Amino acid sequence: MAKLGFLGLGIMGAPMARSLMRAGHDVAVWSYSEGKAQQLAKEGATACATPAEVAKRSECVFLCVGDTKMSTEVILGAQGLAAGRSGALTIVDCSTVSPAESQRVSAELAKQRIDFLDAPCSGSKGGAEGATLTFMVGGDENVFERVRPYLEAMGKQLYYCGASGMGLQAKLSQNMILGNL
Numbered sequence: 001m002a003k004l005g006f007l008g009l010g011i012m013g014a015p016m017a018r019s020l021m022r023a024g025h026d027v028a029v030w031s032y033s034e035g036k037a038q039q040l041a042k043e044g045a046t047a048c049a050t051p052a053e054v055a056k057r058s059e060c061v062f063l064c065v066g067d068t069k070m071s072t073e074v075i076l077g078a079q080g081l082a083a084g085r086s087g088a089l090t091i092v093d094c095s096t097v098s099p100a101e102s103q104r105v106s107a108e109l110a111k112q113r114i115d116f117l118d119a120p121c122s123g124s125k126g127g128a129e130g131a132t133l134t135f136m137v138g139g140d141e142n143v144f145e146r147v148r149p150y151l152e153a154m155g156k157q158l159y160y161c162g163a164s165g166m167g168l169q170a171k172l173s174q175n176m177i178l179g180n181l
Contacts, residue, residue, distance in 0.1 A: 001025055004027050004028070004058055004059070004061065004150060005028045005057065005081075006020065006028075007030050007051055007054060007064075007065065009037060012121070012128040012133075013063075013128075014040065016064060016154045017029055019154045020153055021045060025150070026046070027046070029045045030049070030054045051074045051081050052083045052084025055081040055084030055086070056086045059088060059089065059090065061090070062092045063091070070095075071093055071095045072101060075091060075093070076108060085114060089115070090147060091115070091116050091117075092117045092150075093117070093118050094121050096168070096172070098168075099118070099166075102165055103165040106118070115139075119139075119151065120135070120168055122134045122136075122174065127155070128154070132156045134157040134158075135154075135157070135159065136161050136168075137151075138162060138164050138170075139167070
């Protein structure tokens with residue numbers, strides 16, 4: 001059983017966190033909407049007041065938030081994951097955000113010796129609820145292999161796409177293709 005964290009408990013995030021819980025992991029959670037974290041606490045998660053508190057309780061934290069600004073804030077902000085780290089930490093951003101900003105965040109985290117992957121996913125609500133998401137992952141391949149079992153608890157198809165930002169570029173390319181059909 002790993003000590004995991006999950007930030008962002010919306011349409012996709014809450015079912016993704018539940019999948020990690022079903023896989024037997026100890027999951028600390030946080031959301032902008034406190035009630036969402038409290039609901040998952042009733043199901044066995046640990047609700048936290050800040051992303052920093054989630055980091056203190058976790059070895060690997062996933063996030064699925066609404067936009068680039070939110071992602072950067074919960075990772076690098078004053079009460080963000082990096083600020084709360086108490087030991088070795090891996091951050092996996094499953095949000096669909098700016099590849100350039102994600103690469104900047106990755107570089108900043110590398111200076112702090114925090115592992116980072118961009119791992120946007122597709123499959124929408126049904127995929128999150130059924131744990132059949134598809135993940136496109138960018139970052140260090142060894143880190144990807146280390147977190148693979150956690151991703152497999154939430155999804156069925158994992159694609160390692162290369163260096164930092166490449167998972168996001170693959171996801172955005174897919175979105176452009178689907179948008180033109």
